[in-house]
Amino acid sequence: MSHPATLPWFARHELRLFWRDWFSMLTAGKRRREPVLLTVFLIFVAVIHLVAYFVVRPFAEVGITADKSTLVMVVGSAFLSWTLMLAQAIESVTRAFYSRADLDLILSSPASARRLFAVRMASIAMGTTMLTTVLASPFVNALAYFDGPRWLAAYGVLVAMGAFATAVALVVTVFMLRTLGPRRTRLASQVVSAMVAAGFVIGVQAAAIFSTGNFSRIAFLSSDSVVALAPEPGSLLWLPAHAAMGDLGALAVVLAMALGVLGAVMAVLSAKFEDHAAAASSEAEPGRRKGRQRHSFRPATTMLALRRKELTLLRRDPWLLSQTLMQMLYLLPPALLLWHSFDGGVSVLLVMVPVLVMASGQLAGGLAWISVSGEDAPDLVASAPVSARSLIAAKIQAVLGSVAVVVTPLLLALAIPEPRLAAAAALGIAVSATSGTMIQIWFRAQARRSTFRRRQIPSRLATLAEALSSILWAGTAALAAAGTWIALVLAVFALMTLAGAWAIRPREAHAV
């Protein structure tokens, strides 16, 4: 048993919270779901290993050597994962400063804030590493299976990547706190984290579009032009790749550097942790802001009042807006492709259709959650003399209207060279967005808007159904645009998904 308020004691406390948070996130707080969760996890692990097996096999068959092309591929893929780790770490570090859950209690106690800070940052590094490891492990295992156990050293590189991402996230967050102040940092960190996550992916895709004319990152990273630009195999830049490929000396250097940087950053910044947390605390309650100075009521029917309210609330919540529209960032590559291949023919532009349909379904699902589950005053609207059907209809109109505003410019751009594709996309968008909205309505569960990013926790089924429906409608629209009858098969699957979601919807959501 460790002594209270010591480093191991804090570590035990943090580990318990960390484990329970993860477990609750996966089971949505329902213990009876444990066997289901275990089964789903095992199936997921098996499937992802199967995918990794087929992805890695072609490379293994020709032989993997530490030449420039392999090094570019390994370091490129690792950097891609690292940017996602960095994005996650920035969010976690910001939450560590702003979350008031137990911070007020611990900081008001005589326990050392520096110890808490050290343990909390180590916990963030662990969480960041774990998530990427879950996704990367099938590929590492497949490489070890085909090319020998030396590839298991990649797990060490993942630990180094997690530690380094946490160190950089700490420096970035504290820099923002000092320069932008605590009020702006929370929003800024969300934006920076999203830009980091999406930036590299989109950047590589954009480069791939311009160099190879398609979305493939692998094709881009293995292209002659990129390999020609890369430094020679002896360069220090390839140290992580050598480490991942089993060079234990390189691994020791990479690990020592990453853990050393994290330790140094923590040592330097922990002294100010209490100050930063206190500053963030003062901003936990947002300050008052003047609304738009309008001094007269506008005439409104009930439906109009509801639609206006939804749009005003969305417009005035930049964090929520950024989170929602972040999905639209992934439309940038297809938009680039559209622009780049304006006269490239149907085959190139066809790829726009599923991307637009998929993104619209996801966007509509997110907006529907905000509008329905994230209703701030459910009692007020429920006690109004309006039927539940009208309330829902007004919310659906607000959601679908917002989706239309976002996708219409792209549809119009597509309609100029390919009106047939634009028509297929428009139909797919309408169906996909309506499906995403209906699923969120069927699975509505009252929640605070600030929990938007964790909206999938109360119902994994809704998240799964929403994603599946968007994917299936995207496939349907793409196949329909390509003129094949197989589109009907996918449409039937999409309808079956919707029927399944409707059948298993929680009944209590419709009590009133």
Next chain:
Amino acid sequence: MDVSVNTTPTALELKGLTKCFDRPAVDGLELTIQAGEFYALLGPNGAGKTTTLRIVAGLLKPDAGTVSVFGIDALKNPIEAKRLIAWVSDEPMIYEKLSPFEYLEFVAGLWSIDAATAEARARELIDWLGLGPHAHERCQGFSKGMRQKVALAGAMVHEPRLLILDEPLTGLDAGSARQVKDVLIERVRGGVTVVMTTHILEVAERMAERIGVIDKGRLIAEGSLAELRRQVGTRGANEGANGGTSVGISLEDIFLELVAEEGGLA
């Protein structure tokens, strides 16, 4: 559907109202409240007060029983009943990103009130509740008292005939509580029926014309303060407690005695 509000003196009538969750929350409740009355519903935690009021406001469906609001069957014609009702909960649910002015505009829209009429009422309420300096500030960062006043203004902007309040004074400072109480008394004088739950017995004692005590989902006593004193005094006389006199018995004493008899308090 032809639904007319009759001129019955009865504002609210509950018959055999029953609602079960894991156990009965409201158990065959019978309650009648006259129009223009200030009625306080008291009871220990978990007695069924909030469940009862949420059913009346149309936020919950009962398992059995009837709810009549000014003669309208609220279960068959919920929309018509809701036109006459306003609901204010102990946790004011307002929109942080709207200003009080915009909030009132939205509520007026929900009840389909003419914009000019609603605006005039809103300005009056904003002044009355001392929200003037903050009328165009977003509600984020407002204190509990200010949020409660915004919610109360929202409840009154459509001029309801039945105002239902669940612990409206919880967490308010003395000044805000006084403002809210003044507004409620003024509304009752204007003919509005107010039904309020509260744990602050002094408020019920001073403001309510009639008090109902509910426990385990049933009404265990009802009447004016004097009538309740007599009830307890009579029971005391029968049982030899209090010497059979009600003189000097506060509502707190009455409440504790009534609830203890029912085994509602440990």
